[in-house]
Amino acid sequence: MPVITISRQFGAGGRTLGKMISEKLQYTFADTEIIQKIAKEANVSPEFVESVEKEAGTKLSKVINSMVSMKWVDRILADERGYIDEQIYLDYLVLIIAQVADEGNVVVLGRGSQYILNDHPDAFHVLLIDNVDNRIKFMMDNYDLPKNKAAQVVTYEDKRRLNLYKKLGKTDYDDSSLYHLVLNMSRMTIPKAMNLIETLIDSK
Numbered sequence: 001m002p003v004i005t006i007s008r009q010f011g012a013g014g015r016t017l018g019k020m021i022s023e024k025l026q027y028t029f030a031d032t033e034i035i036q037k038i039a040k041e042a043n044v045s046p047e048f049v050e051s052v053e054k055e056a057g058t059k060l061s062k063v064i065n066s067m068v069s070m071k072w073v074d075r076i077l078a079d080e081r082g083y084i085d086e087q088i089y090l091d092y093l094v095l096i097i098a099q100v101a102d103e104g105n106v107v108v109l110g111r112g113s114q115y116i117l118n119d120h121p122d123a124f125h126v127l128l129i130d131n132v133d134n135r136i137k138f139m140m141d142n143y144d145l146p147k148n149k150a151a152q153v154v155t156y157e158d159k160r161r162l163n164l165y166k167k168l169g170k171t172d173y174d175d176s177s178l179y180h181l182v183l184n185m186s187r188m189t190i191p192k193a194m195n196l197i198e199t200l201i202d203s204k
Helices: 014-025 032-042 046-055 070-078 085-103 130-141 147-167 188-203
Strands: 003-006 028-030 105-111 123-129 181-184
Touching: 003 014, 003 028, 014 028, 014 105, 014 188, 028 032, 028 070, 028 085, 032 085, 046 085, 085 105, 130 147, 181 188
Parallel strands: 003 105, 003 123, 028 105, 123 181
Antiparallel strands: none
């Protein structure tokens, strides 16, 4: 059962494309669902997980090439109180992305999933890129933001993404060899991109 990971430069349309492809193929769209699952496992609110996620975005180096220790498992199982910190968030993130991938028929948006699921036999990794002006316009058109605010958001998220992968010890996140398909959104529409992903899935 296929798994599609969508990595993207912010404003390239990754969330929009992910929702569209998941709806058309009747796949699960794993974005906020991941936050919900982490919140349930940690017995905390989704809002708490979101706040930790924003902070943990610069400390994901422990996600890749990490194993969940028995010490951590024992600590979580022994403590029924709701609690989450960056390390617990990251441990749950790895487990939950692996779990949703094993269930199959899922589109996973970001969160280092192209690395976490690098060796998953049914995973297809997709990267969306676009130039800055187009990404700003996308945010203006799709999220009803004024130009200056859209530009600020794109700049901020670009820096956050860069910091995230620096902490991962990864500098190759835009390397085409990591992905089955790289889509330059300045040269195509989202429906065209969706058709290309469908063709990729059908080809296996």
